[in-house]
Amino acid sequence: MYSILLTIIYIAFISLGLPDSLVGAGWPVMHKDLDVPQSFAGIITMIIAIGTILSSLASERLTRRFGAGLVTAISVGLTATALFGFAFSDQFWMLCLWAIPYGVGAGAVDAALNNYVALHYAARHMNWLHSFWGVGASISPLIMSHALTSGMGWPGAYNIVSIIQAVLTAALLFTLPLWGKVNILRSKEHQLTEVNTDSQAVASQPPASGHVPLTKALKIPGVVLILTTFFAYCALESTSILWSSTYLVGARGVSAATAAAFASFFLIGITLGRFLAGIVADRIGDRNLIRGGFILVGVAGIMILLPLETNAVALTGLAIAGLGAAPIYPAIIHSTPTNFGRNNSQAIIGIQMASAYLGSTLMPPLFGIVSQWVGLWIFPVFVLVLAILGILFSERLNRRVDAQQAPIRI
Template structure:
C-alpha cells in the first residue's frame, strides 16, 4: 500500500504541472480567437495566482478538517472542471471566470501534498515529487502543439488535459481510505499535546518563519524571472540567435527537472540544509558565467543550464525541512504560507524585472538574478543558525 500511495502522489503532481504551461503555449492563438490584446494573458495568470495564494493560506484549516486525500481529490476535480470550462469558453470573461477555480484548486493540492510528503517521506521522494511537476509542465506544450498542428484548436488541448484530470479525480476519490491506512494523521504534536488549528497570525510569529518566507520568495522570483527573460537576454545582450536562445532557455526548465531526479539519489545522505546551500551556490556559479565579458557565447549558455541545475534541489529541500525547522504541528500552516510566498514571488518578479530593464537595459538580467540568489542564500543561512527546537515551540500561546 505504501508504494501504491506514493505512485498516486507522483501522478497527482504530474497532473498538477500539466495545466501550468497551457496558457503560455496556446496564447498566441487564443488571444486572436478571443479578440483580445496579447498582453491580456497577464490578467489570466494573475487571477490564477490570486486564487492559488488564497487557497494556500487556507490550506492548513481545510486539510486539518477534511484530510489530505479528500482535499487532493476535490482540488484536482476543481482544476479538471476549470480546464473543461476553458475548453468551452468563447470569450475572455469566461476564461477569467474559470481561472478562479483553477487557482483555488491548484494552491490547495500543492500545499496539502507538499506537507504530507514532508511529514511522511524521505527527502529523495520530495525531489522526485517536484521533478514529476516539471515533467507535467513539460508535457502540456506538446499537447497544445499537437492540437494546433492537427487543426483541433486550442480548446481541444484544454479538453484533453481536463479529461485526464477528471479521470485522476475519480482515482483519487477511490484512494481516500488508503491515505488513512498508510500514514494515519495524528492528532498530537511531538510533545503529546493536542494538535489544534494553527492560525495564520500565530504561524507568522514563529521564530525564523519570515527568514524562510523571504528565501522562498527570492528563489521562486529568481526561477520565474529566468524562465521568462533568459531567452530575451541571450538575444539582445549576448548576440545569440533566437532559435538557439529559445532552446537553451527551455533547457533551464529541463535542467531544473533533471536536476531534481538526480538530487533524489543523494538528498537523504547530504541533507536538506546542504542541498539548499549547494543549490544557491551552483546558481551563483551559473550567474557568474552569464556575467563574464567574453566574446564567446558558450559560457553564457552553459551558465544558464548550470543555474537551472542549481535551482533543482532548493524548492524541495525548503519544503522537506519545514517539519524539522518548525515542528510537525506547525508544518501545514507554514507550508501553506510558503506556497503563498512562492506564488507571490513568481508572479511579481518577472513584470518587475520587465519594468526595470525597460529603463536600464537587459544587461541587468544577471545582476537581478544575483541579487535574488544572494537574498535567498543569506536568509536560509540565517535560519540555519537558529535552534530548530526553539523555532518549533515559538508559536505556543
C-alpha cells in the same frame, strides 16, 4: 500500501504541472479566436495567481478539517472542472470566470500534497515528485500542439487535460482510505524511531492537532526568514524562465534560435537536477541541498555576467543555474516539519506556497521595468542578488533552528 499511495501522489504531481503551461502554449491562437489583445494573457494568469495565493493560505484549515486526501481530490476535481470550462469558453470574460476555480484548485492541492509528502516520505521522494511536476509542465505544450495540428483547436487541449484530471480525481477518491492508514502508520513510526538525521526534532512530536491561525504562524521564530528565502528562489526561477532568452539575444547578441534552445536548458536542468538530487537527498540532507543549490546558482550567475568574447561560458552558466535551482524548492518544503514542527507544517507550507506565487508573479514584471531603465545586461546581477538573498536568509534560519534545538548546559 505506501507504494500504492506514493504512485498516486507521483501521478498527481504530473497532473499539477499539466495546466501550468497550457495558457502560455495556446494563447497565440486563443487571443485571436477570442478577439482580445495578446497582453490579456496577463489578466488570466493574475486571476489564477490570486486564487492560488488565497487557497494556499486557506489550505491549513481545510486540510486539518477534511484531510490531505480529500482536499487533494476535491482540488484536482475543481481544476478539471475549470479546464472543462476553458474548453467551452468563447468569450474572454468566461475565461476570467473559470480562472477562479483554476487557481483555487491549484493552490490547495499544492500545499496539501507538499505537506503530506514532507511529513510522511523521505527527502528523495520530494525531489523526484517535483521533477515529475516538470514532466507534466513539459507535456502540456505537446498536448496543445497536437490539438492545434489535428484540427481540435485549443479547446481540444483543455478537454484532454480536463479528462486526465477527472480520471485522477476518481483515482484519488478511490484511494482515500489509504491516506488515513499511511498517516496513522507514519505517526507511529515517528514516535518509535528517528526517520533520518534531518528529522530529529520532528520524530518526537505528536501528530498535528488544532488550527494554526495565519497571524500565529507568522509569529513563529524563523517563519519570516523562510518566506523570504522562498520568495527569493521563486522570483529567481520565474525571472530566469521568462527573461533568459531575451537577455541572450538583447545583451549577448546570441541568435534567437540558440537563445531559445539554451533557455530551455534551464528548465531541463531543473527537471534533471531534481532526479539527481533525489538520489543523494537522504544522505546530503535538506540544508546542504539548499545551500549548495544557491551557491551553484551564484556561480552560474557569475559565469553569465563575465564579459567574455565567447558566449559559451554564459550559455553553460544558464544550464548550470537550472541544475543549481533544482533541489532548492523541494528541500525547503521537506525541511519545514523539521524546522517548525509537525503541528505547524501545514500552516507554514500554505504560507510558503503563497510567498512562492507572490514572488513568481511580481518579480518578472519588476525585472522587465528595471531592464527598461538600466538595460538587459542587469539580468545576471538580478539573479545573483536573489541567490545571495536566498542563501543569507536560509543560513540565518539554520542558525536560529540550531540555537533553539541546542541542549541547555548547566
